[in-house]
Amino acid sequence: xxxxxxxxxxxxxxxxxxAGRLAGSEAVPGDTWDAVLLARHQxxxxxxxxxxxxxxxxxxxxGDRLKGDDPAIVAGIGRYHGAPxxxxxxxxxxxxxxxxxxxxxxxxxxxxxKGMRLMDLCERLEIPLxxxxxTPGAFPGADAEERGQGGAIARSMLMMLRLRVPTVAVIIxxxxxxxxxxxGVADRVVMLENATYSVISPEGxxxxxxxxxxxxxxxxxxxxxxxxxxxxxGVADAVVPxxxxxxxxxxxxxxxxxxxxLSRTIRELQALPLAERRRQRRERFRRLGAMxxxxxx
Amino acid sequence: xxxxxxxxxxDRLRGKRPATGPARRLPGDERSCPHCQSHxxxxxxxxxxxxxxxxxxxxGMTARQRLDHLAGGxxxxxxxxxxxxxxxxxxxxxxxxxxxVRAAEAKGATEAMISAYLEIxxxxxxxxxxxxxxLGGSMGSVVGERxxxxxxxxxxxxxxxxxxxxxxxxxxxxxxxxxxxxxxxIVALDELADARLPFVMVLAHxxxxxxxxxxxxxxxVTYAEPxxxxxxxxxxxxxxxxxxxLPANFGLAERQFEHGHVDAVVDRRELPARLGRLLGILEQPxxxxxxxxxxxxxxxxxxxxxxxxxALPSLSRRLRGRPADATYHPSRGHSGS
Numbered sequence: 001x002x003x004x005x006x007x008x009x010x011x012x013x014x015x016x017x018x019a020g021r022l023a024g025s026e027a028v029p030g031d032t033w034d035a036v037l038l039a040r041h042q043x044x045x046x047x048x049x050x051x052x053x054x055x056x057x058x059x060x061x062x063g064d065r066l067k068g069d070d071p072a073i074v075a076g077i078g079r080y081h082g083a084p085x086x087x088x089x090x091x092x093x094x095x096x097x098x099x100x101x102x103x104x105x106x107x108x109x110x111x112x113x114k115g116m117r118l119m120d121l122c123e124r125l126e127i128p129l130x131x132x133x134x135t136p137g138a139f140p141g142a143d144a145e146e147r148g149q150g151g152a153i154a155r156s157m158l159m160m161l162r163l164r165v166p167t168v169a170v171i172i173x174x175x176x177x178x179x180x181x182x183x184g185v186a187d188r189v190v191m192l193e194n195a196t197y198s199v200i201s202p203e204g205x206x207x208x209x210x211x212x213x214x215x216x217x218x219x220x221x222x223x224x225x226x227x228x229x230x231x232x233x234g235v236a237d238a239v240v241p242x243x244x245x246x247x248x249x250x251x252x253x254x255x256x257x258x259x260x261x262l263s264r265t266i267r268e269l270q271a272l273p274l275a276e277r278r279r280q281r282r283e284r285f286r287r288l289g290a291m292x293x294x295x296x297x
Numbered sequence: 298x299x300x301x302x303x304x305x306x307x308d309r310l311r312g313k314r315p316a317t318g319p320a321r322r323l324p325g326d327e328r329s330c331p332h333c334q335s336h337x338x339x340x341x342x343x344x345x346x347x348x349x350x351x352x353x354x355x356x357g358m359t360a361r362q363r364l365d366h367l368a369g370g371x372x373x374x375x376x377x378x379x380x381x382x383x384x385x386x387x388x389x390x391x392x393x394x395x396x397x398v399r400a401a402e403a404k405g406a407t408e409a410m411i412s413a414y415l416e417i418x419x420x421x422x423x424x425x426x427x428x429x430x431x432l433g434g435s436m437g438s439v440v441g442e443r444x445x446x447x448x449x450x451x452x453x454x455x456x457x458x459x460x461x462x463x464x465x466x467x468x469x470x471x472x473x474x475x476x477x478x479x480x481x482x483i484v485a486l487d488e489l490a491d492a493r494l495p496f497v498m499v500l501a502h503x504x505x506x507x508x509x510x511x512x513x514x515x516x517x518v519t520y521a522e523p524x525x526x527x528x529x530x531x532x533x534x535x536x537x538x539x540x541x542x543l544p545a546n547f548g549l550a551e552r553q554f555e556h557g558h559v560d561a562v563v564d565r566r567e568l569p570a571r572l573g574r575l576l577g578i579l580e581q582p583x584x585x586x587x588x589x590x591x592x593x594x595x596x597x598x599x600x601x602x603x604x605x606x607x608a609l610p611s612l613s614r615r616l617r618g619r620p621a622d623a624t625y626h627p628s629r630g631h632s633g634s
Contacts, residue, residue, distance in 0.1 A: 138510075140530030140538045145548060146556050150529040154514035157483045178467075178479060178510040178529070185480050199467050199476040199507075207537070209390040209469060222388055223472045233385065235473050286445060286484045288477040289438030290385035294407070 043248035047089030053255035070111030089132030106139035109152035138179030166269030198225035373415035412447035418573025434464035441478025448485035466506015479511035521550035
């Protein structure tokens, strides 16, 4: 098995380390399941934990100006290395009460519309955007459907794709389904070392593909949703290292490691001409996929 | 008359047919209405666009039947037809993904979407039609690529793009790469928008999950077929997750119309005429290439902007010491006006 080669910097070094660790154990369902559990660890830092450490001056915005405010998505602007920066992310709760308040990080259309409000602000005031992705998926509820859950996700992707400002998407925990991708159409998509990114949560896949809710471990092993694999497939551009033992064990250190990557990447993106940045962003998503060509079409 | 119970089973009828075609039934092959139990001959079904003549139930249609119907029986030119599914994850659930693909291909379709260049009522356009019979019409890498190529073909020919969806959502067996196809369709639509070309959606039964949460939600004009289920999360998932009791018409086209998510619910038999009329309305008159930006702006009443546009070429010539044409494309025809 070949190890992936890094495009640049320390991201690659860590990817090699992680990939090497996975190479011998990829087929064991339990290991991938451990990755899923780690990505969902209840002590893992959430967007507000990173925000508090990366930008002490932060103004959180509320409401989609249409119906309400969705606590599953936090959005706001803060001071970051001497310049304004906008952040949108899915926020899970830590204790039972907070979890219910945040709807377990499952956004409603109002949350995505709040995000789009902020994207509009980014565009007008030329403020770069960082998204912090951590969700089991968009909320599956009748009300959410009727208020346009599908359209909200689609429009959020389209709006992000069209932004003229630099954008970075960071999968900080679990990135599942369109509910995650709605905030993931960025110039650079990176994953924390123990984050996962997949088309659906293992539980959802288990119920649908195995017709048995107890096969989540098998589903996780089949999806291989780890950062190292996503890097191999080109879905993630880099892997940001976490503190020894995982981000949940040291929030300050996790924030410091993310800070190093983010500040450098935003600078790099700002140095690119707008047309080139947009070309690269489109090309990045245009080329993703795996297929073959029929010999006699 | 057609309500009379039929004594001959479909299977027995099928058994009498020459054993040339595929043996398994495809969407668009069912001939008994699930609502009123009326039974039809194959040619009756085709003549009535696979709509029940008694109760107007809309049966499923294969992508080929859909394209034939929209093209009025005229031939169409397939785009990206050579693309086939791969197995990037070496995915196995109850059976290997490669086996599922092989079985689906054996039924005759090559993937869950066919993109084609054709004319609807004399209006040239590109249509991407989905095939529910191929792994639930799920969107994997090939569907994303065929959709993107359809949009690019539309841009190259300067014609509108139409999509008819019938899909359970993203193809799970391709994992996160299937998820990424949602973004790929968005990129394709952005290129279509750059070329100022319309995108028309027709939501057929069912349009759910990642297809509804990507290109299917972004039609400039959106039609839905009667009774089509349109949802991000299907009713079963919602009931299991939230234990809500859902109304019987949850997510159906008519209810989505009430909630403002579709522009019209259109009977399939009227669809070609309706689409043809819409494309006719949206067709731009031929642009006069000699008309300058300045005179266009003046026509629109913004004289100050017109003066600025007039000043620009000479200004940039003076400042940069080279012909304005090289840098300021829109006023290329300006010299005379």
